Amino acid sequence: MIGRVVKRSEDIEELCQDVFLKVYDKINEFNHQSKLSTWIATIAYRQAINHLRKKRIPIDEAPDDEAFRERFIADDDPSQQLEDNDIEQKIIAYIDELPLHYRTVITLYHLEGMNYPEIGKITGMPEGTVKNYLFRARNLLKEKIKKYLGPEEII
Amino acid sequence: MNKSDKELQELAEKGMLEITDSDSKAYRHIFNVLHKAPSMNLSLGFADRVINRIKALQERRSVRNDFIWLGVGLFCFIVATIVSVVITGFKLDAGVFKFLNTYGGLLVFGVLVVGLLQLAERKFLGSQSKNQEVQF
Numbered sequence A: 001m002i003g004r005v006v007k008r009s010e011d012i013e014e015l016c017q018d019v020f021l022k023v024y025d026k027i028n029e030f031n032h033q034s035k036l037s038t039w040i041a042t043i044a045y046r047q048a049i050n051h052l053r054k055k056r057i058p059i060d061e062a063p064d065d066e067a068f069r070e071r072f073i074a075d076d077d078p079s080q081q082l083e084d085n086d087i088e089q090k091i092i093a094y095i096d097e098l099p100l101h102y103r104t105v106i107t108l109y110h111l112e113g114m115n116y117p118e119i120g121k122i123t124g125m126p127e128g129t130v131k132n133y134l135f136r137a138r139n140l141l142k143e144k145i146k147k148y149l150g151p152e153e154i155i
Numbered sequence B: 001m002n003k004s005d006k007e008l009q010e011l012a013e014k015g016m017l018e019i020t021d022s023d024s025k026a027y028r029h030i031f032n033v034l035h036k037a038p039s040m041n042l043s044l045g046f047a048d049r050v051i052n053r054i055k056a057l058q059e060r061r062s063v064r065n066d067f068i069w070l071g072v073g074l075f076c077f078i079v080a081t082i083v084s085v086v087i088t089g090f091k092l093d094a095g096v097f098k099f100l101n102t103y104g105g106l107l108v109f110g111v112l113v114v115g116l117l118q119l120a121e122r123k124f125l126g127s128q129s130k131n132q133e134v135q136f
Helices: A009-029 A036-054 A066-074 A078-083 A087-097 A100-111 A116-123 A127-153 B005-014 B022-033 B046-088 B095-135
Strands: none
Touching (some): A009 A036, A036 A100, A036 A116, A066 A127, A087 A100, A087 A127, A087 B022, A100 A116, A100 A127
C-alpha cells in the first residue's frame, strides 16, 4: 500500500516503521467495528498521505478529462521500453504512473482484496467514486497496454 | 459484437474473460498482474529498528508518567501545606536558625572547604580513574 503511494524506498521503509509503531501504540483504540486489516490499511494510507503533504509532494487528483487520458496513454519513456521487455513489469510500471487515487484504489481492491465500502472507509471516498476510479484506472491501463503491444501483438 | 469495457472488466474479474479482440487481450494481461505485489524489500534490520523505536516510545512514556506523578505529588504537597497552615494558623518563624546570623563567616568557610574538597577529588581521583580506563 505504502509502496504504491510513496516512491522513495527510504521513505517507504520509514513509513512502514511508523505504521508498525502506530498500530502498536493505538491497538487499544481498535474497536472491532471493521476488519483489523482495514484498520491497519487506514493507518498506512493516512501516514502515506500525510507524508506527501509534509514533503509538499503534490497529491495528483484523479483527473477525468480527456486530455489527461490521452497524455497518459501517449507518454512512455523509451529507455524503459527497451529495458522492460516483460509485460508484467510494464504493467506494474504503468500502475505506478497512474494518479495517486487510482493507484490507491487498484492496490486496495486487487492487492489487499478489499471491497468498495472498505476502500471508501480507508480513503474517505464515496463508494461510487471508488467504483468509478477502479473502472477508469483499469481502462487507462488497458489503453496503455494496447498501445504498448502494438497492432501486431494483438491477438 | 464487441463487449463494453465494463462487461469486459466484470468478466475478467470473474476469470471468465475470453480473448476475442485487442481489448480483451489487454484486460487479460492486466488482470493477471493486478493481484501481484510490486517487488519491494524492506531492509534486514527492519524488525530490529521497529523494536528499538517501540522501546524508545515505552521509555519516553515511562518518563512522561514519572513527571506527571511528580507534578501530582508536588501539587498535593503544596495543597496539604496550605491547608495545614490555614488550619493550624502556623506562622513562619526562623526560630532556632536565628543563631546562624552570628556564625556567618563559619558558614561561608564550610561551603568553601566542601567546594575545594570536591575540586581536589575531581582533579586527582578523576585522572586516576581515567588512566585505569586507558589500561583496559
